[in-house]
Amino acid sequence: MPKTITIDPVTRIEGHARITITLDDRGLVEDCRLHVTQLRGFEAFCVGRPLAEMPSLTARTCGICPVSHLLASAKACDELLAVRIPPAAVRLRQLLNYGQLVQSHALSFFHLASPDLLLGMDAAPEQRNIFGLAAARPEVAKEGIALRRFGQQLIERLAGKRIHPDWVVPGGVSRPLSRENGAAIAAELPGMLQAAQNNLVLLQGVLENFTAEIAHFANFPSGWLALAGEAGQLEYYDGPLRLLDQQGEELFSEADPLRYQQQLAEQSEADSYLKSPYHRPQGPEAGLYRVGPLARLNAARRCGTPLADEALAAFRELSPQGPVTSSFHYHYARLIEIIHGLEKIQQLLADDTIYDPRVRATAGANAPEGVGICEAPRGTLIHHYRIDEQGRISAVNMMIATGHNSLAIQRGLKQAARAFINGNGENDGESGKRAESREIAENKEIREGLLNRIEAVLRCYDPCLSCSTHALGQMPLAVELRTRRGALIHQLNRGN
Structure with missing residues (x-):
């Protein structure tokens, strides 16, 4: 039976x-x-709204990664306005995105995953949580809380509030960064980098305890989808959309966001409200791919910052012949991305352009269709909007990072x-x-x-x-x- x-x-x-x-x-x-x-349905109830409302409206899609939706939506609206946003606004959007990356990855690794990794998969459920971790490994819990707080405070210092900010707008951002807030962010970076490095070493030291999990936690060949930066380094805000095959060879690199639907298709599952994307030319089975930290590290030639590049070299030793295929190593990849994000925050704050007061371009609706793509902590995020002659939204398609991973999950x-x-x-x-x-x-x-x-x-x-x-x-x-x-x-x- x-x-x-x-x-x-x-x-x-x-x-x-x-x-x-x-x-x-x-x-x-x-x-x-x-x-x-559960069903959210933002694609349906955004229809009819003025395009100017879309970034702050779609940020409500999520309380964990609202910044990602702000950025993808604002980039789509930039296309609808047909404007080039000021250089300071680009850097401020990037800075905000790195702050979110740090806080979200810290939440995932320390609060949600580390009880399994540091207390054991077989630990009692009443202990296998953040409170049990704080009791058993207080130094780890404190560093995790500090990293998440740093990312949240960065968002607040830039955007005025930590959750659902409306600072990112079509054409740029609504106000510049003050030097006082920039200095406050920079002052905390050395301690945060040390905390992230401490925990990377800690994770590397426990990997040998999880050989069975590494072998069987969604460990199979797949495609890898991510944005690509200049010279192939990690990129979260801009650049062509790139898909690698199971061997790490490029299947496509698409610089025009509007052409994403020629490469990616979606299907619905009978038992889930998740949409399940796949590589259109290959079909759902052969065209399965993954996004997020593991995909980004597999797709990138380098991180582009010194400490993260050193960590990436060690990460690649897990699979010297090709992509790292075990999804268990998403945890490892997250810690490397935290280090990279902190280093990029340091670099952005050192560039005086970021304090330029010119942070917004203005225009009316000039294009009927716009697509915005960025990298959320969990992977590639796509917002696709069409508008009518009055500048109201007539159609919305959102391809969410977790959806991209649906078939692999x-x-x-x-x-x-x-x-x-x-x-x-x-x-x-x-x-x-x-x-x-x-x-x-x-x-x-x-x-x-x-x-x-x-x-x-x-x-x-x-x-x-x-x-x-x-x-x-x-x-x-x-x-x-x-x-x-x-x-x-x-x-x-x-x-x-």
Whole structure:
């Protein structure tokens, strides 16, 4: 008799989701699916709004990465206005983005992932959290809190508030950076860089404890999508959109944002409001790719800052022959990006251009369509707008970083479930040679730590689920009427 194991809710992620694991008659994993059932729908209710409202409106898509939506939206609106924004505004937008990168990565690594990494995947659930980490490793928790606070304060010093700022506007930003705020940010950088380096060394020292997780946490060849900077260095704000194949060879490099749909397509899943993009010429299966810190490091030739480049060289030793394929190493990549972000903040503040008072270009609507692309902490973010003759939004498409990773997440969860629940250590679960599950065959309850490992695959990607739920018309609605004792009286289903 087939059996279903449900993990509900998935913990230590941003948003709400559940995982269902289906076992066959032998107790072996047949399938594993992520279900994201919340719906945000910003693509629909932005229609009809004036284009000037879009950055501050779409920033409300997410409380964790509002800056990313501000920037992608403002860049799309810049295209609608057909303006070139002042150099100081470009640097200020970049500075804001790096501040968000640091705070968001710090949240992901220290608050959500490090309890698994430093306390153990099998630690008791009541201890395996940020409070347990603070009790066991207070110095790590303090440094994590300090890094996140630094990033949030940087956002506040630039944009006036930490969450949902409206400082980034079509044509630039609304006010310049004061030298007082610039000096306050710069004064904290040495301590923050030391904290980030300390924890990179700490993570490198525990990797040997996670050989099974590294082998089975969504470890497979895929494409890698990211923006590309000059000479191929890490880039978060501008540059061509670039996709590498499984061997690290370039599939496309597209400088015109409006042409993204020639390369990327989207599909909806029957059990999720996540949209699932893929490389259009290859199709959903062969065209699966990943975005985010791991993808960016795999796609970049270098970081472009000294400490991060040194860390990148060590990172590449994990897979000298090609891309690092285990999603477990998203954690490693995040720490390198924190170091890089801090170094870039230092460089930007050292350039006096950033204090120029000319920070905004003004114009009316001059183009019917605009696309803005930037790198959010979780990966590539695309905002695509069309406007009518009055400058009101007539159509919106948003491709969110977590959505880009959707197909890889689904495949990775299934891979990990087969490896850890079947207990045979298979890497892909596709060979058909699955041994009997030791846990199920001996009629033992599956240990909580094994299920935590399935959740931990999802946490590698640091998914922002509320951000990414825009698909319509695919999720069926089921309404159940039950008695007090739980007996089903009637069920009403609305199909796709």
